[in-house]
Amino acid sequence: MTNTEESQPDRPELTSAQGEAATPRANANENRTSEPEVETIPSLEQMLKKAELTAAEHYDAWLRAKADAENIRKRAQVDVANAHKYAVDKFSSELLPVIDSLEAALAVENATVDNFKSGVDLTLKQLISAFEKFNLKQINPQGEKFDPHLHQAMCTVGSDLPPNTVVQVVQKGYVLNDRVIRPALVSVSKSRET
Numbered sequence: 001m002t003n004t005e006e007s008q009p010d011r012p013e014l015t016s017a018q019g020e021a022a023t024p025r026a027n028a029n030e031n032r033t034s035e036p037e038v039e040t041i042p043s044l045e046q047m048l049k050k051a052e053l054t055a056a057e058h059y060d061a062w063l064r065a066k067a068d069a070e071n072i073r074k075r076a077q078v079d080v081a082n083a084h085k086y087a088v089d090k091f092s093s094e095l096l097p098v099i100d101s102l103e104a105a106l107a108v109e110n111a112t113v114d115n116f117k118s119g120v121d122l123t124l125k126q127l128i129s130a131f132e133k134f135n136l137k138q139i140n141p142q143g144e145k146f147d148p149h150l151h152q153a154m155c156t157v158g159s160d161l162p163p164n165t166v167v168q169v170v171q172k173g174y175v176l177n178d179r180v181i182r183p184a185l186v187s188v189s190k191s192r193e194t
Contacts, residue, residue, distance in 0.1 A: 094130035139173030139184040141166045152183040159189035
């Protein structure tokens with residue numbers, strides 16, 4: 001605007017228009033200061049960097065977890081191999097006194113039959129004691145009912161005993177923790193034919 005327009009009081013529309021134009025600007029400035037500032041949205045680059053950092057952290061954690069799992073698997077394989085390899089360690093140490101007794105019996109030069117018999121009897125007791133420590137039990141079913149899970153019938157014989165009764169034990173069987181290692185070999189009675 002020029003000075004001539006400002007000084008013309010006979011044109012009230014211009015002066016009122018100028019006043020109204022000035023008022024909204026002042027109001028706008030007042031509104032800006034009284035309103036709280038709006039949060040700025042992060043740029044795409046900032047969001048991408050944050051996502052890349054998070055992805056890198058997750059990838060690192062995944063790699064560590066994968067390595068831990070692999071180490072645990074390898075350690076378990078070694079433990080299982082050692083368990084198989086040394087499973088009979090304690091059992092074999094219990095059998096060593098039996099071997100020592102047998103070697104001592106063979107080292108005696110003037111042994112009588114009675115001495116050998118008593119020595120073998122003591123050695124057998126040592127062996128049975130070692131078996132019992134490891135829950136290895138004998139199956140000696142003399143006079144019991146035939147059980148195909150524990151016994152193996154070699155033959156059937158006529159007997160006064162009820163049918164399917166063990167008449168004779170040919171060879172004792174053994175059970176380890178309720179699992180049959182060797183069934184007892186037996187002769188079983190059959191009913192007498194009339």
